[in-house]
Amino acid sequence: MSILPKTSRREFLKLATTAGGGLLLGFYWNDTAAGAAHVVSNVSLTPDDITFNSYLSIAPDGIVTILSPNPELGQNIKTSFPMIVAEELDADWSKVKVLQAALDTRKFERQVTGGSGAIPHSWERLRKAGASARQMLLEAAAKRWQVATDTLTTSQGVVTHAASKRNATYGELAAEAGKLSVPATVTLKDKKDFTLIGQAIRNVDNHEIVTGKPLYGLDFYREGMLFAVIQRPRAFGTKIKSVDAAAAKAMPGIVDVVTFRNNVAVVGKSTWLVNKARQVLKIEYEPDGARESTTDHDKFFKTLLDTSEATVRRKDGDVDAAFKQAATVITREYQCPFLPHAPLEPMNFFAHVREEGVELVGPTQTPEMARTETAKLLGIPAEKITLELTRLGGGFGRRLKADYVLEAAELSSIIKAPVKVVWMREDDMMGGSYRPAVRYRFSAALNDQGEMIGYKLRGVGINAGNCTREDNFPSGAVDNVLIDSVEHKSPITTGAWRAPITNFLAFAEQAFIDEVARAAKKDPVQFRLSLLDKAKRTPTGAVKYDVDRMKAVIQLAAEKSGWGRKPKISQGFSVYFSHRSYVAQVAEVSMKNGKPVLQKIHAAADCGIVVNLSGANQQVRGGIVDGLGHAFFGNLTFNGGAVEQKNFNTYKLIRMKDVPEIDVHFVNNGMDPTGLGEPALPPTGGAVANAFFAATGKRFYNQPFDKQQDAIPQANIDRM
Amino acid sequence: MAQYTLNINGKSYQADVDADTPLLWVLRDTLGLVGTKYGCGIAQCGACTVHLNGNAVRSCTLPVSAVRAGKVVTIEGLSEKGDHPVQAAWNEIDVAQCGYCQAGQIMSAAAFLSKNPKPTTEQIDTAMQGNICRCGTYHRIREAVTLAAAKLNP
Structure with missing residues (x-):
């Protein structure tokens, strides 16, 4: 994958700034930026290029x-x-x-x-x-x-x-x-x-993928490279007290056992040997903060939903007055658990730290940050570090953190050898940076016309920062709004998880608005459209979404799904604006042998111009499958600070038979393109939950859904 | 440690490894055949699927000592030029997102179709149920298996 010519020593320096965009069109290399040899295959430039x-x-x-x-x-x-x-x-x-x-x-x-x-x-x-x-x-x-x-x-x-x-x-x-x-x-x-x-x-x-060419970080190999696994604390809120590595060191193929920070690294000749030796490490841990369990989190949520010390995120009008004069008040709560990212390629990174320079190779979503943090850790200038990107076997936000890069770099600096640190699945599941667990309480005040005159949202998250998105619809469309959040600080580490916060918030918002629409005796689609008209006509505070674009996806999804025109099918609606794109979804559930079965999801997306129709189509379908799988099954729980689901036998990921038919439509309005990696995921849970309600009269309030009812999604296998 | 002679992709390989070493790690770390992927290590995700005597097996839980004279085929050996009908279908349908699971998916599909060349959709779903795709390319996997079946039965 060397990207530099192997023989040519030409030096290009073409720097030009084009009018308007400030585009740097320059290309520059010099003799010191030599391309290294790599096993990960790809074509390279030739001297004639x-x-x-x-x-x-x-x-x-x-x-x-x-x-x-x-x-x-x-x-x-x-x-x-x-x-x-x-x-x-x-x-x-x-x-x-x-x-x-x-x-x-x-x-x-x-x-x-x-x-x-x-x-x-x-x-x-x-x-x-x-x-x-x-x-x-x-x-x-x-x-x-x-x-x-x-x-x-x-x-x-x-x-x-x-x-x-x-x-x-x-x-x-x-x-x-x-x-x-x-x-x-x-x-x-x-x-x-x-x-x-x-x-x-x-x-x-x-071609490389279907023929098994080495593309990924885990595939990277360098002659003379060592392998390492790292034993990290098994529970959050603990630290190493003592390490007895004698037995591990005596195992065949083991080169060294190194303790640094809260890590015990076993270094050796192969992944299997180092992982085997790791099993005989004797490590004692001692408390280092609270060792929280999921039952503790449930208690925090209860208390903090009622605390008077919340951070106000948005305040429009007079919410208290609106709720006092309301004809109807609806209050509902929604909760989600922690989730691991579980990319199928677990964390790993190669590092070779030498006096003359540092080489890093592997899968990261943020190479520049990884290099900056490595430079800081090692106390060297960033220019002394090269970072080569492999293909990533998934990321979902986990690889936005540099912890696993830093570990590899630090270990290489200690053992003074090239090393690839490999996380086994259990390490990956237990290693933190999770989607935070969150609980929301929504309240809506309706007047006697069924119009929403007041809207309240309190979000409580565990290491979730601001777990609301205060400017989301229906903010801007309601005169009196109060949105605030509370954060509980925990030793359990959290991070960005595909569509951070909105991956669950969207479900809660869209499930709630469905319930409010029904309380107002209005069609859920019409209810949303009326609110959007109000946001356009008489906006309250800032309106951070484009009303017309949101309406367009709503109308496209309604049209393509035949919304309200399928008497034998129960439909559920949702619409969401996130990461600059708009996606509306209609889920369809029908009863089979007395059980609700998710048959189909229609999606309408506005990402401006569609760049690659094949990629875009799959981004939307994949986002929906991801949203569906985690809404139904994703559940990471803790006992005494330790993760309870350590591998895929206890942590269920969505599989082939769980997937309904999915139809994707694009607005393709000619506007400059926006992203699609995330926007299709957030609306899915809401559309599906609303469809299950339409079919059964039962609401999902918490994720995972499969812990609440025996309704699980099943493909309609007769459809093809 | 012991010396094992393995028949992989029609070639003979020597590996000096512990008897309990899973075939997966022999392939990846000892022989440099890294097309077979590690995903879970407990035969739950299917990323490590290879063929042993024509059957799809999870190489992450198959000790090298149990392979004996069995014929192993990995993704690298499924076809000489990467044009096995299943590989061709995967390319045509443009199945992969991150691509990490796809070698295992392809090996599962190829073994399945060799035994059931004209499957129903339900049979495809059942055959592929053991392979996780974290990106959610299941629709395209189903389409690609269907297309590969058509290619195998012109």
């Missing part, structure tokens, strides 16, 4: 190599980023090769996978990268043929001068074009002229 800017190079044979800087964890960025560059370049996609770029803050910005932010952040700069190279190719052809640039056209990697019937491929022009200066301004395509963007383009790594 002519580099046009940070993202793209063209070889004489016409092969266009596009670097994809952001971590790929299944959101398909490694395909969609290059598509955007190739679109403006007018490249022949069949001649495009994609390389995963290493961390390079000189060439790229925001090499982060998180917040569904990559596409909106990079959309314009990727387009400009493609367009500026195209411009240079046009100028090279114009010069060669002595014609005006504007008499030339491009298509599929060929420049054409129609009048003289002359053609030249990009490969033929690359050497000349590469010598030209980077244009100061470029014209981007009219969106209606897109030929690649919006198509269903297959994952560029498909």
Whole structure:
């Protein structure tokens, strides 16, 4: 996966700022940034490749190599980023090769996978990268043929001068074009002229994936590398008191046992041997804070829902007055447990710390932060650290933390050897950074017309920060609003989990609004649309969502699902705006042998322009499956600070037979694209819970659902 | 430690490992065949699925000493050029998201289709129930198995 030419010592320094976007089109390398040898396979640039800017190079044979800087964890960025560059370049996609770029803050910005932010952040700069190279190719052809640039056209990697019937491929022009200066301004395509963007383009790594090529961090191997597993405290709120590693050290294949911080690392010749030796470690732990159980958390929730010391997040109008004059008041509570991320590839990282420099290789969503924190830990300048990205076997937010990178770096610095730290599944489940457990209390005040005149939300979370999203709908559509939150601090570590906070909050909000609509004797879709009309007509406070875009997805989902027009099917609705995108969903449940069965989910998404129809479609379906699985089954509980579900035999993940049919529709309104890695997940729980209520009259208030009723989702196996 | 001679993807390999070492770790750490993935270590997720004498097995719980003269096929050996009908279907349907589980999914599907070349959707679902896809590509897995079956029965 070396991304640098192996023999060429050319030094490029092409820095240019284009008008408007402030795009850095420069590309730079020097002799010290030598590419290292890697086992993880990929194509590399050859010395003949002519580099046009940070993202793209063209070889004489016409092969266009596009670097994809952001971590790929299944959101398909490694395909969609290059598509955007190739679109403006007018490249022949069949001649495009994609390389995963290493961390390079000189060439790229925001090499982060998180917040569904990559596409909106990079959309314009990727387009400009493609367009500026195209411009240079046009100028090279114009010069060669002595014609005006504007008499030339491009298509599929060929420049054409129609009048003289002359053609030249990009490969033929690359050497000349590469010598030209980077244009100061470029014209981007009219969106209606897109030929690649919006198509269903297959994952560029498909062949490597289906043939089992080494792509992932866990696959990385370096000659002479050692393997390590780390025994971390088995319970939160404890620390090491004493370590007896004699027996472990005596096991075959063990090179060393090292204790640092709260870790006991067993280092040796293979994953199996170090994990076996770990079993005979004798470690005593002592208290280091509270050793909390799930039953304790339930008590905290009860107390803190009524505390007078909450942080006010949003206050509009006079909530107390509104509730006093209400004709109807509805109050409901919703609770979710902690969740592990459980990416199928557990945490791991390779580190080689040496005097002359540090090499890090592995799966991370935030390479720059991982490098910065490693530099701080080791007390060295960040420039002395290289970080190479492997493909990530899932992330879901877990790999936004650098703890597992730092452990590897620290261990390598202690043992003075290249080492790959591997987390076994149990380590991964017990290792913290969970989705926080949260409980919400919602109240709505309705007047005698069934209009919502007051809205209250109290959120209590365990290490959840602000567990509300105070500007979410229906804020802005209700005159009197009070939203506040309380946080309980716990030794159990938490972190971002795909669609942080909203992964559960959306369920609670959308289940609650369904109940309020029914109390107001209104259709749940009409009820939402009326509120949105009010937010548009007479907004209260800030309205942070786009009313028209939200209405559009609601209407599309209602239309595609035949909302309210299927007498034999019970439907449930939800709509959510998160991470800049809008998604509405309709879930359908029917009774089979007296049991509710989830048959289908219709989704309508507005992410602006759809970049890759295949990737986008699967992002929405995958997000729904993820939302469904965790709403029904996800449950991580604690006893005395220790996780009770340590592997997939006790922690249930959704499987094939649990998955209903899912239909995906895009608004595709021509607006600049926004992300899709997260937005389809939050609405799912609400749509499904509302559909189960419509079918059974029973409400789900807590997750996981399967702990409340015997209703479990089942595929309608007759559907195909 | 003991010396084991293993027949993997039609080739003979030597591995000097403990008798209780799961085939998975022999493949990955000793022989460098890392296409077979570790996911759970307790035969729950299916990421480590390989073929032993044509049957899909979980290599994470199969001790190397139990393999004996059995013929092992891993994802690297499913086809020479990566064009086994199941692999081709996986590519055409564009199944993978993160891709980590897919080698195991493909090996499960290939073994299943070799025994049941014309499955119903229900049979496909049952056959693939043991393989977890954390990204949730189940619809495409089902479509790809269906397509692969069609390719196998032209």
